[in-house]
Amino acid sequence: xxxxxxxxxxxxxxxxxxxxxxxxxxxxxxxxxxxxxxxxxxxxxxxxxxxxxxxxxxxxxxxxxxxxxxxxxxxxxxxxxxxxxxxxxxxxxxxxxxxxxxxxxxxxxxxxxxxxxxxxxxxxxxxxxxxxxxxxxxxxxxxxxxxxxxxxxxxxxxxxxxxxxxxxxxxxxxxxxxxxxxxxxxxxxxxxxxxxxxxxxxxxxxxxxxxxxxxxxxxxxxxxxxxxxxxxxxxxxxxxxxxxxxxxxxxxxxxxxxxxxxxxxxxxxxxxxxxxxxxxxxxxxxxxxxxxxxxxxxxxxxxxxxxxxxxxxxxxxxxxxxxxxxxxxxxxxxxxxxxxx
Ligand SMILES: Nc1nc2c(ncn2[C@@H]2O[C@H](COP(=O)(O)OP(=O)(O)OP(=O)(O)O)[C@@H](O)[C@H]2O)c(=O)[nH]1
Ligand SMILES: [Mg+2]
Numbered sequence: 001x002x003x004x005x006x007x008x009x010x011x012x013x014x015x016x017x018x019x020x021x022x023x024x025x026x027x028x029x030x031x032x033x034x035x036x037x038x039x040x041x042x043x044x045x046x047x048x049x050x051x052x053x054x055x056x057x058x059x060x061x062x063x064x065x066x067x068x069x070x071x072x073x074x075x076x077x078x079x080x081x082x083x084x085x086x087x088x089x090x091x092x093x094x095x096x097x098x099x100x101x102x103x104x105x106x107x108x109x110x111x112x113x114x115x116x117x118x119x120x121x122x123x124x125x126x127x128x129x130x131x132x133x134x135x136x137x138x139x140x141x142x143x144x145x146x147x148x149x150x151x152x153x154x155x156x157x158x159x160x161x162x163x164x165x166x167x168x169x170x171x172x173x174x175x176x177x178x179x180x181x182x183x184x185x186x187x188x189x190x191x192x193x194x195x196x197x198x199x200x201x202x203x204x205x206x207x208x209x210x211x212x213x214x215x216x217x218x219x220x221x222x223x224x225x226x227x228x229x230x231x232x233x234x235x236x237x238x239x240x241x242x243x244x245x246x247x248x249x250x251x252x253x254x255x256x257x258x259x260x261x262x263x264x265x266x267x268x269x270x271x272x273x274x275x276x277x278x279x280x281x282x283x284x285x286x287x288x289x290x291x292x293x294x295x296x297x298x299x300x301x302x303x304x305x306x307x308x309x310x311x312x313x314x315x316x317x318x319x320x321x322x323x324x325x326x327x328x329x330x331x332x333x334x335x336x337x338x339x340x341x
Contacts, residue, residue, distance in 0.1 A: 029044070056267065067253055078256070090169040122149065215251065
């Protein structure tokens with residue numbers, strides 16, 4: 001064993017012993033943009049791989065402020081006596097040093113105090129393999145990059161014995177799809193009184209969400225929450241005339257209500273899907289998609305790093321701007337000049 005392998009083996013052993021500090025350090029390595037860190041992280045993940053895959057991976061998505069962090073903390077606390085919970089947060093929009101997710105930590109204080117919980121905000125805003133040129137992000141968008149790290153973090157958490165992994169992500173744009181590709185089940189959180197918003201979430205997200213959750217069903221929002229529940233059930237009924245309908249839950253993180261029923265159904269559903277092979281099927285499909293995505297990201301990254309490409313890039317971009325060539329023709333020419341054919 002060389003020094004590198006010895007270090008990887010030590011880290012892997014620490015993770016398997018359930019050391020939270022070692023787990024955190026390994027995730028930092030996986031998130032690092034340095035090649036040697038990435039190498040080490042890959043080695044660690046390879047070492048622990050046989051101990052992964054046993055968790056219930058639950059995605060929690062929804063618009064900013066809908067109550068995701070509060071929900072995750074309440075759910076985490078609810079199941080803490082039976083499960084070792086890990087919380088991972090993806091926030092593609094937050095700057096590296098801050099952002100709402102880090103602020104969120106305050107919403108998970110109770111969970112964070114537990115020895116059995118592990119909470120990890122993502123750095124956000126970093127782009128794995130996303131070299132940028134011409135002002136645009138290229139080769140794997142930011143979200144795909146952050147999600148790629150989260151995927152490795154999930155495996156590391158599982159190796160450390162966390163049997164429930166909750167992944168919080170802000171539901172904007174394509175992020176539901178990225179988080180759906182990380183998780184076994186995806187919950188979409190909806191704010192009460194969001195009648196107009198219901199129109200907005202009907203498209204796309206309904207297809208990837210396995211269940212909907214109306215949040216903040218307490219105080220003045222109790223009645224609007226009940227109405228939102230009815231509206232959602234009706235909307236889903238129309239859309240899922242033949243397919244199985246995703247259930248709609250109502251809960252209050254503040255009053256800690258609704259979580260027993262929600263968890264009973266979610267965990268039973270998951271157990272059923274493990275039994276039937278649905279989870280294995282989903283994860284196998286996810287693995288293939290991640291593999292294809294990674295090939296794209298890594299090939300593009302190395303292509304752009306070629307000195308001839310870097311040199312030609314400003315000239316070609318100018319040609320496109322001045323409409324002396326089309327993007328398609330320019331791209332074909334450039335790829336051909338490097339790869340031949
Ligand atoms: N009344 C009530 N308010 C809640 C509940 N859950 C969250 N809130 C409030 O809603 C606001 C947003 O809560 P968060 O849990 O931070 O929401 P979030 O979706 O994680 O927010 P971002 O991560 O910034 O997108 C806070 O002011 C919470 O106090 C709840 O169950 N009842
Ligand atoms: Mg949050």
